[in-house]
Amino acid sequence: MPSIDTGVCDAQTRRFNEEAAKLGDNVVVLTVSVDLPMAQARWCGAAGVDKVVMLSDYKTNSFGEAYGVLIKELALDMRSIFVIDANDTIQYVEYLSEMTEHPNYEKALEAVKAIS
Template structure:
């Protein structure tokens, strides 16, 4: 049974329970299996040797999630080939693809945690009752060590974009 954490996050002020460990800077990044499409999946090793900015959003079809993904898409082109920017949500892969096409997103890779929620559970951001992942940011270095973590305490708020981007800049 995965660890349940209460009292750390809310949705519009209402408490929600997160499943999984509380990851910290210096922890080894857990492996993951995420869907790139209905039939293709990726894992941490698919991004070996690269700095990874992992932007986690509950659903791409909400205002803050949309803004968060657009912001990181704008910044992604500035980092070069040694950095990948991944947006993780529990949306179905074809909903993610539709949104990317409509939004003109071309530098961020959207990945889906819809099948097993294993990313959310491994990274401690799975919302127990909603089967969505809590808004959060993880910056993982080329050796798969976590260098920056922000798990928001309120789902509807924006992350600290500058702190996350600065964490990436320090690694490139």
């Protein structure tokens, strides 16, 4: 996602945090943004988010480059969802063309439930 301090990123992370509590111990929800780790920690503390693991792509943009979601001109990762199984195989992908769009939460959650 682009930045945790934006409305859609905030709502997305809160939603997946709520859902993560229902998905069981075999599911890990990661949120990757280009925010600094201290900004992510501050936001999580203020929002009460404790089920989502926040990762920073700030320094190297390695996640954005590896997954093809880096917007080089803005140094941001585009909003996208990846569901990856226990064998590190991508089972579901959603790329959003607009940063202001919400992902299809239901489809992503269905994909997780199908493999967990």
